[in-house]
Amino acid sequence: MRYCTATLEILNPWVSSQSPFLERCVLALCDHPTILDRAETQGLFSADSIERAFQILDQIPGRATGAYSHSQGIKGLRDTIASGIEARDGYPADPNDIFLTDGASPAVHMMMQLLIRSEKDGILCPIPQYPLYSASITLHGGTLVPYYLDEATGWGLEISELKNQLEAAKSKGISIRALVVINPGNPTGQVLSESNQKEIVEFCKKEKLVLLADEVYQENIYVPDKQFHSFKKVSRTMGYGEKDISLVSFQSVSKGYHGECGKRGGYMEVTGFSPDIREQIYKVASVNLCSNISGQILASLVMSPPKVGDESYESYFAEKDAILSSLAKRAKTLEAALNSLEGVTCNRAEGAMYLFPRIELPKKAIEAAKSANKAPDAFYAARLLDATGIVVVPGSGFRQVPGTWHFRCTILPQEDRIPAIVTRLTEFHKGFMDEFRD
Amino acid sequence: MRYCTATLEILNPWVSSQSPFLERCVLALCDHPTILDRAETQGLFSADSIERAFQILDQIPGRATGAYSHSQGIKGLRDTIASGIEARDGYPADPNDIFLTDGASPAVHMMMQLLIRSEKDGILCPIPQYPLYSASITLHGGTLVPYYLDEATGWGLEISELKNQLEAAKSKGISIRALVVINPGNPTGQVLSESNQKEIVEFCKKEKLVLLADEVYQENIYVPDKQFHSFKKVSRTMGYGEKDISLVSFQSVSKGYHGECGKRGGYMEVTGFSPDIREQIYKVASVNLCSNISGQILASLVMSPPKVGDESYESYFAEKDAILSSLAKRAKTLEAALNSLEGVTCNRAEGAMYLFPRIELPKKAIEAAKSANKAPDAFYAARLLDATGIVVVPGSGFRQVPGTWHFRCTILPQEDRIPAIVTRLTEFHKGFMDEFRD
Structure with a gap:
C-alpha cells in the first residue's frame, strides 16, 4: 500500500513500509493462479487470500x-x-x-x-x-x-x-x-x-x-x-x-x-x-x-473487506484504523501549523487528503509575482519549493474567488517527518513575509 | 496466457491450459514484493523471474x-x-x-x-x-x-x-x-x-x-x-x-x-x-x-524476452514457437475450409489473427435479409450463430466495397476443436445455400 507520488504533493510521497494488505496477496495469486495449489503458497499467503483468489477466479x-x-x-x-x-x-x-x-x-x-x-x-x-x-x-x-x-x-x-x-x-x-x-x-x-x-x-x-x-x-x-x-x-x-x-x-x-x-x-x-x-x-x-x-x-x-472470522480480519482492520487515524492526526497537526502562520487561515480537513489554506500576500509580493509573470500564489509556491523542497499546488490551479490566494497541501507526509516540514515551512514563511512586508 | 473473449470471436475464446509465461510470475512478484526474500518463493518462481522482479522494482x-x-x-x-x-x-x-x-x-x-x-x-x-x-x-x-x-x-x-x-x-x-x-x-x-x-x-x-x-x-x-x-x-x-x-x-x-x-x-x-x-x-x-x-x-x-542463459529462456521460446506455429496451422486449415465453401473466397492470413472471406450470397438470401431489416452478411452471421453457436463478425461492421459481403473470423479456436467447427460451418453453409439458391 502506497500513496500517490504525483508532483502535486507536499514533499515526497508517503510510501509506507507496511506489509501489503490482503488485496496485494489476492492480486498476486490471481496473476499467477498455477501456484494456488502448491504447498509453498500456504506458507506465503493467508488462507483467506487464497480462498478469495479462488472465488474471484x-x-x-x-x-x-x-x-x-x-x-x-x-x-x-x-x-x-x-x-x-x-x-x-x-x-x-x-x-x-x-x-x-x-x-x-x-x-x-x-x-x-x-x-x-x-x-x-x-x-x-x-x-x-x-x-x-x-x-x-x-x-x-x-x-x-x-x-x-x-x-x-x-x-x-x-x-x-x-x-x-x-x-x-x-x-x-x-x-x-x-x-x-x-x-x-x-x-x-x-x-x-x-x-x-x-x-x-x-x-x-x-x-x-x-x-x-x-x-x-x-x-x-x-x-x-x-x-x-x-x-x-x-x-x-x-x-x-x-x-x-x-x-x-x-x-x-x-x-x-x-x-x-x-x-x-x-x-x-x-x-x-x-x-x-x-x-x-x-x-x-x-x-x-x-x-x-x-x-x-x-x-x-x-468494496468487500474481510469479515469476522477471516484470517486477515484483525490485521486488515488494524492496518485500516492505523492509516486513517494517522491521516487524521497529520491533518490536525498541519492545520494548526498553517493557522499559526502570519496571514494564513486554514479550514479544518474534515475529509479527503487535503488542506487548502488561504494566504494574505503583501502587496509587494503581488507586485514581485507580476514582474515574474506568475500568479501570486504560484510565485509563493515556487519560492517555497526552491527554498525548502516542499511542493504545494497554487490555488490558481483549482480556481478561487478572484483576489484571494490559496495553496493545496496534502496530509500524506509520514507522521515522523511532519515536525521537520512544519519547521522548514514556518521559517520560509517568516522570511518571505519579512522580505515583502508592505 | 489467454486470448480474447470478446464477442467478436469465432466460437468460444481460446483459453490455453499452458502454465503462465515468465510474465505472469514477474507480475505476481511485483504485486506482492514482500515475498521476494522468502525461501518458499524460490520453490515457486524461476530464478530469472525473481531477478526480473527485483530489476523492475x-x-x-x-x-x-x-x-x-x-x-x-x-x-x-x-x-x-x-x-x-x-x-x-x-x-x-x-x-x-x-x-x-x-x-x-x-x-x-x-x-x-x-x-x-x-x-x-x-x-x-x-x-x-x-x-x-x-x-x-x-x-x-x-x-x-x-x-x-x-x-x-x-x-x-x-x-x-x-x-x-x-x-x-x-x-x-x-x-x-x-x-x-x-x-x-x-x-x-x-x-x-x-x-x-x-x-x-x-x-x-x-x-x-x-x-x-x-x-x-x-x-x-x-x-x-x-x-x-x-x-x-x-x-x-x-x-x-x-x-x-x-x-x-x-x-x-x-x-x-x-x-x-x-x-x-x-x-x-x-x-x-x-x-x-x-x-x-x-x-x-x-x-x-x-x-x-x-x-x-x-x-x-x-519488449524484452529472456536472453540466452536465463532459466526461462528455453521454455519461453518453446512456448512462443508452439503458439505461433499453432496459429499458423489454424490459419491454413480455416482458410482451406472457407475456400472449399460454395461462393466463398478467402485470402490467406499472412499475419494478425483473422481471415476475412468474401461470400457471394444468393439473391434470395439478400431479399430475405432485407425483409429481416439486416445487412446480408449480418443476416448470414446471425443464421450461422443460431444454427451452430459459431460467432463471426459481418463484414459490414468493418465496411467493405459496396455490394460485396464478407465476414471476419479469428484463427483462435484451439487446434483440436477446429475439425468440428469446420464440419458444422460446412454443413450450415450447404443448408443455407440450398435454402436460398436462386
Whole structure:
C-alpha cells in the first residue's frame, strides 16, 4: 500500500513500509493462479487470500484473468461491488448499474463525453475544483459553470449560489446539464452535512440536472461530527427512486486507506437513466474494450473487506484504523501549523487528503509575482519549493474567488517527518513575509 | 496466457491450459514484493523471474508499484522498451518518445483527439478497417476518409488509391491530417511488403501526413515469404529522420503470443513531432494521470524476452514457437475450409489473427435479409450463430466495397476443436445455400 507520488504533493510521497494488505496477496495469486495449489503458497499467503483468489477466479469466465472482460467489467465482480454498496447504504444496488473503469478519471470523461453536445452545454462545478473537471469539460467542448464554495463557512455549498449561477448561465443561453459535487471535497477537504446533501438532491431533481457525485474519498473522514453519506443513499432516504433523479457516483481504489493509484481501478454507479441513455453509456464504455482486470479485482476487494472470522480480519482492520487515524492526526497537526502562520487561515480537513489554506500576500509580493509573470500564489509556491523542497499546488490551479490566494497541501507526509516540514515551512514563511512586508 | 473473449470471436475464446509465461510470475512478484526474500518463493518462481522482479522494482521510484507514475509511464520501463525497439529495428529509440497506455486503444484516441479540430479534418483509413478507428474519429468529430484495400491482390494497398481519395477529399474541403495503416492487417490479415511500406512513407512525407502505424500484430506472421518491418525502421532505412516524417507506432500486450488483453498494456512511440506538439501529447496523456502499472510492466516484458542463459529462456521460446506455429496451422486449415465453401473466397492470413472471406450470397438470401431489416452478411452471421453457436463478425461492421459481403473470423479456436467447427460451418453453409439458391 502506497500513496500517490504525483508532483502535486507536499514533499515526497508517503510510501509506507507496511506489509501489503490482503488485496496485494489476492492480486498476486490471481496473476499467477498455477501456484494456488502448491504447498509453498500456504506458507506465503493467508488462507483467506487464497480462498478469495479462488472465488474471484471462479467469477471470471474461463478463469481467464488475461482476457478482455465485458465492457462494464466482470459480472461477478460487479455483483460483489453491488453487495458492498448495499451494505454501505442500506438500499439495493444493481450490478448492471456498475461500470468498472481504469480509475475514476476515465469514468468522469465518459460522462462528460455523453453530456456535452456543444459549448452551449454547461456543467456546474465547485470552485475551487479538482482540475480533472475543468480539463474534461474543455476537452469535450462544453462550458464550465462555476459555483463558489463559501470559505467562511468551512467551504459550505449554498443552494442560493447554485441557483444564481444556474440563472446567470441560462440568461447567456447556456443549458445546464449536470452538477458536479465532490464530497469529501478536493482540494477543500470539507464533508457535506446530510441536510445539505438533501437540498442538493432536491435542487437537481427540480432543475432536472444529472448529479455527478465524486465520492472517491468516502473512507477518508477525520472528524467525529461528520459522516459520509452517499448521494444515492440520501436520495433514497428522501423517497426518490430511479424515476426521480439521474445520479452517477464515482469511486476509486486510489484513495481511502488503499491508495492504490497505480492500479487504475474504479467504478461508477449509474442510476436513474432511461434504457436508451444506458445503451449509449455502454457504447462509449465499449470503445476501449474493458478496464484492466487487476484494477477490476481491486475495486471489488475495496468494496468487500474481510469479515469476522477471516484470517486477515484483525490485521486488515488494524492496518485500516492505523492509516486513517494517522491521516487524521497529520491533518490536525498541519492545520494548526498553517493557522499559526502570519496571514494564513486554514479550514479544518474534515475529509479527503487535503488542506487548502488561504494566504494574505503583501502587496509587494503581488507586485514581485507580476514582474515574474506568475500568479501570486504560484510565485509563493515556487519560492517555497526552491527554498525548502516542499511542493504545494497554487490555488490558481483549482480556481478561487478572484483576489484571494490559496495553496493545496496534502496530509500524506509520514507522521515522523511532519515536525521537520512544519519547521522548514514556518521559517520560509517568516522570511518571505519579512522580505515583502508592505 | 489467454486470448480474447470478446464477442467478436469465432466460437468460444481460446483459453490455453499452458502454465503462465515468465510474465505472469514477474507480475505476481511485483504485486506482492514482500515475498521476494522468502525461501518458499524460490520453490515457486524461476530464478530469472525473481531477478526480473527485483530489476523492475528498482526502476520504480520508491519501489512504489501502487503509486501513480510519470504520465508517460515509468522511465526505467520506457528505457527497456526503447532498447527492445532498437534490438528489433537496428535504429536508435528514445525512451522520451514512448508513451505507455492502457492498451493501444487509448493511444489511438489520444492521437485522434490531438489531430482532429473539426469535421473538416480527415483521417485516411483502410477499408475494411478495425472499428476502433471509425469510432474514435466519430467521437472526436472528424471525418473518416476511406481508402479501399484491393481484395484481388491479397488486400493490397495501392498508392494510386490513396492519392485519389486524398484529392477527392481535398476537393470537398477536407484537410487530410493523417494516414492510418494497420500492418499486419485487421480484419484482413495481410502483411505489407517493404517496398509497399516505402511508397507509403514517401506518400506521407510528400503530403505532410502523420503516419499512424497500427503495429500491434508485429509478432503474428505466419508465412515464410513475409516479414514484419516497423514503419520507423523502413523510414530510417530510407534515410528519413525526425525532420522528415511524423510517425506514431502503436503496440499492445494483447496480441502477439502474449494475448494479455485484460491487462490493458501498450505503448505508442512518437517520432518526428515538434517540441510544442510533444508538449500537447504529454498534456493529454496527463489528464488521466498514468496508465496502470501492471500493464506498464507487462509492456516492458513483451519488449524484452529472456536472453540466452536465463532459466526461462528455453521454455519461453518453446512456448512462443508452439503458439505461433499453432496459429499458423489454424490459419491454413480455416482458410482451406472457407475456400472449399460454395461462393466463398478467402485470402490467406499472412499475419494478425483473422481471415476475412468474401461470400457471394444468393439473391434470395439478400431479399430475405432485407425483409429481416439486416445487412446480408449480418443476416448470414446471425443464421450461422443460431444454427451452430459459431460467432463471426459481418463484414459490414468493418465496411467493405459496396455490394460485396464478407465476414471476419479469428484463427483462435484451439487446434483440436477446429475439425468440428469446420464440419458444422460446412454443413450450415450447404443448408443455407440450398435454402436460398436462386
